[in-house]
Amino acid sequence: MALRPDEFYDHARSAADDETRLPLARMTGWSISPFEPDGLRVSPLRPPVLPERPRHGEDPSDCASCRERGEGIWFNDNWRLTRIPGVGVPLVLMLHPIEHHDMDDLPDELAAELGVLSAHLVRHVQALPHISRAHVYRIGDGGAHLHIWFFARPEGQAQLYGSWLPVWDDLLPEYPAKVAEADAALVVDALIDSAGGRRSAADVSAQG
Ligand SMILES: [Zn+2]
Structure with missing residues (x-):
């Protein structure tokens, strides 16, 4: 014990x-x-x-992630992906289940899908030119609604290795938003090719 x-x-x-x-x-x-x-x-x-102290969103009726279920750059029926603005590293993405779950109550079906999506996201982030690694973090002390972080480490900047990366991220000046946005779009294109999903919350494929 x-x-x-x-x-x-x-x-x-x-x-x-x-x-x-x-x-x-x-x-x-x-x-x-x-x-x-x-x-x-x-x-x-x-x-x-x-x-x-209770975490943000312990009560699903007061959970920002549940309220923002329509916001993101990629969606499928169970998950959505957002880009975190204002960071210092080249790209920070966050994967959220659409329904209110934390990691310890994630249904097995969603847990399996999380594994596949995480592997695909790492592959696509690391395929970006001048990105060497995608770090993956689940912390969960601040928000009750599961959110998985993907941090892109810039190529060759060898001090940004390992577990200091989020601290370096906080020290660095804001990375150019247009560059991060374009790279996020490449990741989303690759994810749609490899794992399906769509760019908007509404399923527009049914109309076309
Ligand atoms: Zn929630």
């Missing part, structure tokens, strides 16, 4: 100083760290808070 919240806090504090500051992360010693260790200070570790 995992440590209780108070046990976990005591365990963590045993490595901290008098102000409950832990030593600097080993990651700050990596050559790809966006921060130099000199002058950096770790925030004091706060005690656990119980119960945890």
Whole structure:
């Protein structure tokens, strides 16, 4: 069984100083760290808070993702894809189930489809010129409605490797929106070819 919240806090504090500051992360010693260790200070570790604050959209009637089910750049009957604007890396896409599910209550049929769509999205993002890798993240601490992140890592920018990428993304200036939009359109074209779906929420194929 995992440590209780108070046990976990005591365990963590045993490595901290008098102000409950832990030593600097080993990651700050990596050559790809966006921060130099000199002058950096770790925030004091706060005690656990119980119960945890509810996430956005725990109640489906107050869930932005459910309200925005018509918004996106690609749709099929179960999923929609959006492009996140204002980011620093070349492209950030997000895949959402249309109905209100989190990952732990995703029906098997949708979970299987998520696997296939994730593999196709990674393939199509990585096929873009000057993109080396598509990182895939599911975090789920902020929003209750499942959302999977796809981060495109720019070719050759070797410090942007690995788990620091979302931090570098926050440091970088905003990537040119027109370029990201055009690349997202290429990914959507490839996804329609490989996995079906359509560019708008309404099924216009039935009319044509
Ligand atoms: Zn929802």
